[in-house]
Amino acid sequence: MAKSNVDVVVVGAGFAGMYLLHELRQNGFSSRVLEAGDDVGGTWYWNRYPGARCDIATTDYQYTWDPELFEEWQWSEKHAAQPEILRYAQFVAKKHDLYSGIDFEVRVEKAAWDDAAKKWSIHTSTGETITSRHYVMATGCLSVPKDPDISGTDRFTGDVYVTGRWPHEEVDFTGKRVAVIGTGSSAIQSMPHIAAQAKELVVFQRTANFSMPAQNGPQPADRRARLKADRIAYQSEARMSPTGVPMEMATVSALSVSREEAFSMLEKSWQKGELLQIGATFSDVGINRAANEVVCDFMRSKIHEVVKDPETAETLSPRGHAYGTKRPCMDTNYFEVFNMPHVRLVDIRKKPITSITETGIDFAGESQEFDAIVYATGFDAMTGAIVNVDITGKNGITLKKKWESGPLTYLGLTTVGFPNFYMITGPGSPSVLSNMMVSIEQHVEWIRDALLDMRAKGFDTIEPMPEAEEDWRVHCTDCADITLFQDTNSWYMGANVPGKPRVLFPYIGGVGRYRRICTEALQRGFVGFEMQGNGKHQMNPGPVRLMQPDVEMMLDAMAMLELPPIEAMSPAEARGFMDASATMRAPGPDVGEIVDGTFPGAAGDLEYRIYRPASQGPHPIVVYYHGGGWVLGSHTSDDPMCRDLCERADVMIISVNYRHAPEARFPAAVDDAWEALKWVAGNARQLGGSADRIAVAGWSAGGNLAAVVAQMARDNGGPALCGQLLLTPVTDGSRQSASYDENGEGYVLTKNVMEWFWNHYASTEDRKQVKASPLLAKSLANLPPAMIVTGQFDPLRDEGNAYARALSEAGVQVKRIQARGHIHTSITMVDMLPSGKSVRAKMASGLREFFVGK
Ligand code: NAP
Numbered sequence: 001m002a003k004s005n006v007d008v009v010v011v012g013a014g015f016a017g018m019y020l021l022h023e024l025r026q027n028g029f030s031s032r033v034l035e036a037g038d039d040v041g042g043t044w045y046w047n048r049y050p051g052a053r054c055d056i057a058t059t060d061y062q063y064t065w066d067p068e069l070f071e072e073w074q075w076s077e078k079h080a081a082q083p084e085i086l087r088y089a090q091f092v093a094k095k096h097d098l099y100s101g102i103d104f105e106v107r108v109e110k111a112a113w114d115d116a117a118k119k120w121s122i123h124t125s126t127g128e129t130i131t132s133r134h135y136v137m138a139t140g141c142l143s144v145p146k147d148p149d150i151s152g153t154d155r156f157t158g159d160v161y162v163t164g165r166w167p168h169e170e171v172d173f174t175g176k177r178v179a180v181i182g183t184g185s186s187a188i189q190s191m192p193h194i195a196a197q198a199k200e201l202v203v204f205q206r207t208a209n210f211s212m213p214a215q216n217g218p219q220p221a222d223r224r225a226r227l228k229a230d231r232i233a234y235q236s237e238a239r240m241s242p243t244g245v246p247m248e249m250a251t252v253s254a255l256s257v258s259r260e261e262a263f264s265m266l267e268k269s270w271q272k273g274e275l276l277q278i279g280a281t282f283s284d285v286g287i288n289r290a291a292n293e294v295v296c297d298f299m300r301s302k303i304h305e306v307v308k309d310p311e312t313a314e315t316l317s318p319r320g321h322a323y324g325t326k327r328p329c330m331d332t333n334y335f336e337v338f339n340m341p342h343v344r345l346v347d348i349r350k351k352p353i354t355s356i357t358e359t360g361i362d363f364a365g366e367s368q369e370f371d372a373i374v375y376a377t378g379f380d381a382m383t384g385a386i387v388n389v390d391i392t393g394k395n396g397i398t399l400k401k402k403w404e405s406g407p408l409t410y411l412g413l414t415t416v417g418f419p420n421f422y423m424i425t426g427p428g429s430p431s432v433l434s435n436m437m438v439s440i441e442q443h444v445e446w447i448r449d450a451l452l453d454m455r456a457k458g459f460d461t462i463e464p465m466p467e468a469e470e471d472w473r474v475h476c477t478d479c480a481d482i483t484l485f486q487d488t489n490s491w492y493m494g495a496n497v498p499g500k501p502r503v504l505f506p507y508i509g510g511v512g513r514y515r516r517i518c519t520e521a522l523q524r525g526f527v528g529f530e531m532q533g534n535g536k537h538q539m540n541p542g543p544v545r546l547m548q549p550d551v552e553m554m555l556d557a558m559a560m561l562e563l564p565p566i567e568a569m570s571p572a573e574a575r576g577f578m579d580a581s582a583t584m585r586a587p588g589p590d591v592g593e594i595v596d597g598t599f600p601g602a603a604g605d606l607e608y609r610i611y612r613p614a615s616q617g618p619h620p621i622v623v624y625y626h627g628g629g630w631v632l633g634s635h636t637s638d639d640p641m642c643r644d645l646c647e648r649a650d651v652m653i654i655s656v657n658y659r660h661a662p663e664a665r666f667p668a669a670v671d672d673a674w675e676a677l678k679w680v681a682g683n684a685r686q687l688g689g690s691a692d693r694i695a696v697a698g699w700s701a702g703g704n705l706a707a708v709v710a711q712m713a714r715d716n717g718g719p720a721l722c723g724q725l726l727l728t729p730v731t732d733g734s735r736q737s738a739s740y741d742e743n744g745e746g747y748v749l750t751k752n753v754m755e756w757f758w759n760h761y762a763s764t765e766d767r768k769q770v771k772a773s774p775l776l777a778k779s780l781a782n783l784p785p786a787m788i789v790t791g792q793f794d795p796l797r798d799e800g801n802a803y804a805r806a807l808s809e810a811g812v813q814v815k816r817i818q819a820r821g822h823i824h825t826s827i828t829m830v831d832m833l834p835s836g837k838s839v840r841a842k843m844a845s846g847l848r849e850f851f852v853g854k
Pocket of ligand 1: 052054055056142149181182187206378379432496
């Protein structure tokens with residue numbers, strides 16, 4: 001007799017529920033697993049349509065938690081078909097005696113949190129009520145077929161099939177007139193099988209899809225060999241990879257090679273027959289529309305190669321959505337189907353279906369009779385299965401209500417207001433954008449570890465904190481914002497279900513990054529969670545480290561290069577290294593004109609570079625001081641960012657050089673910066689700018705100089721400045737703030753590099769001077785309006801913020817931008833890190849505002 005009060009109730013006996021059951025048992029937690037079907041397998045139990053196969057190679061789509069399985073189970077193909085995957089699930093369930101822990105043909109109808117008892121109360125379709133401390137939805141992301149939303153579906157008297165609920169017995173279409181509605185993965189896989197039998201097949205397509213041949217056959221030799229040689233290393237690589245499948249990271253932009261070369265690289269990827277390979281051919285397919293279009297062109301050319309009728313080929317060629325923003329498909333002879341004489345393609349954007357009738361389908365003035373209709377119209381993805389159950393949390397709020405405007409979760413695993421409630425591969429986790437096996441195992445292990453830790457520490461309840469949930473929402477949006485996903489109507493965006501909120505449901509920051517964040521949340525003592533139990537109450541607001549995804553990707557790439565630390569170099573070596581790095585960066589946008597010249601510095605001529613907008617002048621002038629710790633760089637070293645600011649703000653940027661340390665130590669750079677400002681102010685008109693509209697700007701050490709000369713201009717009665725833009729500025733060398741400890745290592749500008757810069761520039765005594773540390777000024781009153789930008793993961797963050805605060809307290813108008821998830825150097829990386837774009841846009845609008853009304 002199954003217990004009606006257990007530690008954990010799990011809904012679903014797919015690969016997630018099965019593994020969780022195993023782990024719960026191993027660790028002494030009592031459980032009930034409730035499954036609607038009459039066997040294990042989840043998605044592979046329900047999706048029995050002909051041709052159903054996994055798109056991820058079997059070397060990668062299998063459990064890793066039981067190493068014996070690698071010997072005990074041999075996959076027959078590279079991409080296993082549904083019956084084989086179901087047999088695998090059954091094999092594992094038998095081997096580990098999982099069947100005994102699962103209640104089949106039981107649906108959960110209602111689950112409610114009892115805040116007094118600190119337990120869940122779960123009502124099932126069999127009339128039973130089970131209570132449990134914890135409640136886990138392991139219901140899968142694509143398990144609730146969506147309503148086809150076509151009028152008359154209930155009228156049809158012929159055979160009706162839904163790919164996601166295919167009959168268990170074989171379906172024979174021989175001699176039948178068949179309609180297939182939809183051209184997603186399920187349709188694309190089943191179509192060749194249906195076409196082979198049917199007397200007549202009409203395919204109703206709303207949106208053409210990208211698909212590539214699966215090239216099925218034996219398991220990929222290279223992957224097999226790597227698995228065999230070092231299984232643990234292979235699995236670790238998968239777990240820390242962007243998608244959960246080990247793959248080389250692309251480093252080349254699709255726009256940096258000729259079209260011929262791009263196509264030849266894509267051809268190599270195509271030949272591999274691996275789902276994720278095409279998109280991984282170039283570094284910018286997911287984030288740059290033009291780069292993505294190269295891939296789209298290649299994919300379309302392949303359709304035209306196969307499909308004989310050019311008009312049909314064109315109808316089958318996706319236009320209007322970027323590759324990868326709708327799930328790309330893998331097929332076996334899909335496009336070939338349309339060369340068969342009994343197959344017809346109907347583009348329902350041109351010939352809309354008006355109604356399903358008793359005998360067939362009416363569309364665009366035609367009435368066609370069918371013996372069978374196959375709905376391959378997709379799923380209410382990610383949230384459908386979760387909110388289909390009436391789940392009520394604290395204070396009587398249902399999850400459905402809470403998620404009305406979009407799912408809110410912390411880490412895609414938990415949600416505020418629903419204590420001890422967990423989702424496996426829920427919205428806000430990589431889930432459908434990853435190899436599901438890797439993601440499932442990670443979530444199961446996270447839940448197991450959380451339960452173990454709670455037991456060890458005597459906590460009864462875990463609930464995410466609202467701040468953590470909000471941080472996660474913002475981070476998920478940050479990640480989505482740099483991609484092309486939001487421009488496409490896809491089920492990833494909830495766009496296939498009328499009325500569903502339009503957000504990117506899965507987390508797109510990558511599997512490895514996600515794993516690190518989840519692990520950090522547990523290892524640092526339940527970061528972002530409120531914990532209670534045994535009279536104890538713990539709140540650990542965190543936050544977990546959430547970086548902009550592109551910034552983190554860059555850090556990962558740099559870590560792989562094992563670059564020597566700057567502080568181990570001589571200044572000359574460091575300058576050479578910086579020059580070499582500059583040749584690899586994107587140039588930045590075009591501006592109206594670039595003019596180089598010289599001006600008289602404090603100890604001789606120095607260079608400047610003018611960036612003039614294309615618009616009619618005279619323009620406001622921004623005197624710009626470059627970054628580089630007073631040791632590195634020149635008037636051209638921040639070229640891309642100067643172009644970007646010039647173009648965005650429509651102002652003239654004059655980037656001026658200054659003498660560098662250690663050859664010319666403090667206050668040489670200040671003296672030159674000051675001379676530059678005076679010279680520009682005195683020559684503004686000749687330079688094509690407005691003499692009464694001048695501001696200063698600078699990055700890092702240049703921000704320090706800009707702040708210093710702004711004070712000097714105030715103290716010396718001019719030049720009059722309209723504003724100061726300080727990007728991650730150095731403001732106080734006399735002491736080090738907490739951000740030096742928090743961010744002192746691993747974010748390019750390290751504590752040691754900063755010390756190296758200071759040591760070259762100024763003595764300990766000199767650092768206490770106001771011209772080295774502008775924060776130490778006796779008064780900051782009457783300075784020009786300031787915009788101060790600080791990076792979250794910058795050692796200089798706190799001193800930039802301190803300067804902003806001090807200016808504000810002194811009555812200076814200050815705008816502060818805290819660049820979320822950014823490091824010291826990332827905001828300046830124009831056209832390389834898309835996440836910096838919005839920060840620079842704000843900087844440009846800040847610059848423009850300096851001059852409003854002037
Ligand atoms: P899907 O990708 O959502 O495709 C549904 C298709 O039906 C789309 O072509 C859609 O058009 C069309 N459609 C929906 N409502 C319609 C209507 N009212 N009138 C006309 N057409 C309509 O669903 P799916 O093919 O079942 O695949 C869903 C996901 O399951 C896949 O993306 C994949 O992640 C997973 N899957 C994986 C595998 C595998 O690994 N091998 C196999 C099958 C499925 P629009 O595009 O215009 O909405």
